[in-house]
Amino acid sequence: MAFAAGATTEKTARNRSADDSLARLVGDDLAAVNTAILARMDSPVALIPQLAGHIIAAGGKRLRPMLTLASARLCGYQGQRHIPLAACVEFIHTATLLHDDVVDDSGLRRGLATANAVWGNKASVLVGDFLFSRAFQLMVEDGSLKILKILSDASAVIAEGEVQQLMTANDTSTDEATYLDVIRSKTAALFAAACQVGAVVAERPEAEEEALRRFGLNFGMAFQLIDDVLDYNADQGKLGKAVGDDFRDGKVTLPVVLAFARGDEGERGFWRRCIEEQDQNDADLEKALALMQRHGALADAMERARSYGRAALETLDTFAESAVKAALAETLEQSLRRIS
Amino acid sequence: MAFAAGATTEKTARNRSADDSLARLVGDDLAAVNTAILARMDSPVALIPQLAGHIIAAGGKRLRPMLTLASARLCGYQGQRHIPLAACVEFIHTATLLHDDVVDDSGLRRGLATANAVWGNKASVLVGDFLFSRAFQLMVEDGSLKILKILSDASAVIAEGEVQQLMTANDTSTDEATYLDVIRSKTAALFAAACQVGAVVAERPEAEEEALRRFGLNFGMAFQLIDDVLDYNADQGKLGKAVGDDFRDGKVTLPVVLAFARGDEGERGFWRRCIEEQDQNDADLEKALALMQRHGALADAMERARSYGRAALETLDTFAESAVKAALAETLEQSLRRIS
Numbered sequence: 001m002a003f004a005a006g007a008t009t010e011k012t013a014r015n016r017s018a019d020d021s022l023a024r025l026v027g028d029d030l031a032a033v034n035t036a037i038l039a040r041m042d043s044p045v046a047l048i049p050q051l052a053g054h055i056i057a058a059g060g061k062r063l064r065p066m067l068t069l070a071s072a073r074l075c076g077y078q079g080q081r082h083i084p085l086a087a088c089v090e091f092i093h094t095a096t097l098l099h100d101d102v103v104d105d106s107g108l109r110r111g112l113a114t115a116n117a118v119w120g121n122k123a124s125v126l127v128g129d130f131l132f133s134r135a136f137q138l139m140v141e142d143g144s145l146k147i148l149k150i151l152s153d154a155s156a157v158i159a160e161g162e163v164q165q166l167m168t169a170n171d172t173s174t175d176e177a178t179y180l181d182v183i184r185s186k187t188a189a190l191f192a193a194a195c196q197v198g199a200v201v202a203e204r205p206e207a208e209e210e211a212l213r214r215f216g217l218n219f220g221m222a223f224q225l226i227d228d229v230l231d232y233n234a235d236q237g238k239l240g241k242a243v244g245d246d247f248r249d250g251k252v253t254l255p256v257v258l259a260f261a262r263g264d265e266g267e268r269g270f271w272r273r274c275i276e277e278q279d280q281n282d283a284d285l286e287k288a289l290a291l292m293q294r295h296g297a298l299a300d301a302m303e304r305a306r307s308y309g310r311a312a313l314e315t316l317d318t319f320a321e322s323a324v325k326a327a328l329a330e331t332l333e334q335s336l337r338r339i340s
Numbered sequence: 341m342a343f344a345a346g347a348t349t350e351k352t353a354r355n356r357s358a359d360d361s362l363a364r365l366v367g368d369d370l371a372a373v374n375t376a377i378l379a380r381m382d383s384p385v386a387l388i389p390q391l392a393g394h395i396i397a398a399g400g401k402r403l404r405p406m407l408t409l410a411s412a413r414l415c416g417y418q419g420q421r422h423i424p425l426a427a428c429v430e431f432i433h434t435a436t437l438l439h440d441d442v443v444d445d446s447g448l449r450r451g452l453a454t455a456n457a458v459w460g461n462k463a464s465v466l467v468g469d470f471l472f473s474r475a476f477q478l479m480v481e482d483g484s485l486k487i488l489k490i491l492s493d494a495s496a497v498i499a500e501g502e503v504q505q506l507m508t509a510n511d512t513s514t515d516e517a518t519y520l521d522v523i524r525s526k527t528a529a530l531f532a533a534a535c536q537v538g539a540v541v542a543e544r545p546e547a548e549e550e551a552l553r554r555f556g557l558n559f560g561m562a563f564q565l566i567d568d569v570l571d572y573n574a575d576q577g578k579l580g581k582a583v584g585d586d587f588r589d590g591k592v593t594l595p596v597v598l599a600f601a602r603g604d605e606g607e608r609g610f611w612r613r614c615i616e617e618q619d620q621n622d623a624d625l626e627k628a629l630a631l632m633q634r635h636g637a638l639a640d641a642m643e644r645a646r647s648y649g650r651a652a653l654e655t656l657d658t659f660a661e662s663a664v665k666a667a668l669a670e671t672l673e674q675s676l677r678r679i680s
Binding site for chain 1: 383384385386387388435439442461462463465466467469470472473474476477479480483485488489492493495496498499500502503504506507
């Protein structure tokens with residue numbers, strides 16, 4: 001739409017090289033994770049691998065499982081437990097996506113039709129349940145109660161965050177603290193768990209485990225803030241989602257929270273009509289973007305993202321310099337460049 | 341509707357005394373389970389206890405957690421681990437109900453409006469996810485990898501059964517073996533796990549654990565068969581669901597499988613129109629009932645239920661006579677009397 005045009009080609013090139021850096025370092029592990037995912041999403045019930053394959057095998061950057069792999073390597077782990085556990089993190093993430101599709105009624109996910117649009121709500125919910133159960137089976141096979149605790153706690157927090165998000169949908173009175181609570185639960189909790197699990201398999205001291213947990217948590221906060229900014233400020237082809245989706249769905253993300261808080265009564269009326277009453281016309285998205293720009297809502301949301309990004313980077317100080325550490329930092333910085 | 345009228349009052353009286361027998365024996369434990377359920381379904385996200393309370397606290401017979409409690413007592417268990425584990429079984433069951441509501445679009449559940457009808461698909465799915473996660477948190481607190489395995493395996497099988505049921509919906513070519521597979525997965529697997537967990541906490545020999553697992557499995561098969569027969573043959577007020585719900589939804593349960601298999605081409609055309617094309621008029625349910633009666637479809641489905649019931653009772657031979665054993669047998673027989 002507006003803003004981000006222009007620098008796209010250069011940014012895409014930079015992103016690719018950054019993606020490559022971490023992906024190359026954990027490449028063999030990631031291939032093993034993909035093999036594990038394909039093997040373990042199988043079922044005699046044909047619709048399960050079919051639907052799960054649509055959302056899992058078709059793509060996605062495997063960011064969360066890569067965090068598990070990279071965290072384990074950063075801690076010097078030499079074994080193989082991180083492979084099925086990374087698959088398990090991806091299964092939990094995919095189950096959430098499938099259930100979120102039911103929730104969001106979104107027409108696009110990663111540029112493909114959502115599983116929900118193709119197979120319906122029912123199948124998406126039930127296959128999500130299967131993947132979620134499969135994740136716990138994988139953890140049981142691994143046999144660490146500590147990891148079972150980390151990921152069952154994260155799963156409960158994710159569900160709480162999703163419900164809280166549902167309660168704040170279409171509610172313009174949502175404040176920044178509530179918004180941050182929601183994204184901490186629905187997104188950052190799994191990033192944190194994914195990283196922590198890597199330290200746990202490596203049996204590292206509490207301080208390193210905690211540093212990686214906080215790296216993931218802050219990365220996850222930045223990641224969701226970036227995603228929410230890009231919904232008002234992106235090149236659709238690259239993002240695989242339409243600009244303005246959140247606006248049309250009446251989602252109250254930080255750009256809306258800030259623009260509403262800083263707006264006068266007339267502007268608040270506009271937001272209430274568009275977001276609460278879902279009464280929108282063709283010109284409203286442009287107007288929303290103009291109001292956000294007037295109040296620096298997007299710029300400030302980006303600054304929040306960068307702030308969480310800096311906090312994440314600082315936690316890496318716990319670890320000695322290494323290629324994996326540099327690649328983790330680069331992956332985070334690459335995310336942040338999407339809004340630069 | 342037709343059939344079951346007449347003996348209702350007497351049956352209700354018998355049911356009550358049978359319910360009482362097991363409920364009285366495990367009464368203190370069941371009260372502790374209810375306390376645990378209320379405590380652990382809580383969340384700072386208000387909609388979660390609200391919606392979960394609607395479906396959990398409002399009622400249900402707590403049959404599955406009672407099976408865990410009774411199995412533990414049958415094995416002479418004297419500790420307290422069976423309490424949170426029984427709550428955990430109920431959470432898994434409730435999550436399934438919530439997700440099944442999305443699936444079935446059913447208007448009545450236990451005589452109340454479904455959570456889905458009141459709060460919508462989205463909230464039902466997400467609160468189900470929360471309860472499911474909570475169940476795993478409870479298992480992690482218990483700390484037995486064996487129990488985590490039993491219940492994560494059961495959860496995956498349940499999801500497979502639900503997806504398979506979705507695939508057979510509206511499909512009149514579904515055969516009896518496929519139907520039995522579906523109910524074994526979606527219903528009997530959790531009955532089996534609920535009973536087995538009772539033996540595991542009591543640390544009983546493999547033979548007793550296996551006997552209780554098979555008791556639950558066969559009870560679960562009988563239970564679902566009974567439920568599916570009653571959908572064509574029940575007193576609505578007592579069952580809390582309308583006669584003919586499955587028919588209107590195009591579910592292919594055993595009475596339909598048998599009537600279709602035994603019908604001539606004209607009758608198969610009727611079933612295809614009603615079940616596959618979902619093209620039904622007011623007289624069709626009566627006609628369906630008449631065809632089932634002509635071919636002995638309900639009578640034979642009831643006989644299958646009794647056969648699983650007998651198999652369940654036989655597994656109890658492993659255990660010495662006791663009040664709990666008698667009450668377990670009576671609970672099963674009471675279920676079977678609903679179709680007598």
